[in-house]
Amino acid sequence: MNETELKPCPFCGGKAVLHVRNGVRVVCKDCGTGTIVLVDGESQGKPTSGAIESVIEKWNKRV
Numbered sequence: 001m002n003e004t005e006l007k008p009c010p011f012c013g014g015k016a017v018l019h020v021r022n023g024v025r026v027v028c029k030d031c032g033t034g035t036i037v038l039v040d041g042e043s044q045g046k047p048t049s050g051a052i053e054s055v056i057e058k059w060n061k062r063v
């Protein structure tokens with residue numbers, strides 16, 4: 001288990017996706033709502049699971 005489940009968008013109920021590009025963030029595919037971008041400075045162009053888990057946690061706490 002290395003992936004945490006993303007909850008649906010709290011605003012429109014749309015599907016949330018994890019974007020990994022110069023950092024990680026969670027974005028709703030339907031309305032475009034997203035979290036801030038988190039970057040793990042220790043990685044080399046590849047975010048660590050720590051950053052991914054943090055951004056997913058932020059997304060899931062949005063109610």
Ligand SMILES: [Zn+2]
Nearest residue numbers: 009012028031
């Ligand atoms: Zn949405």
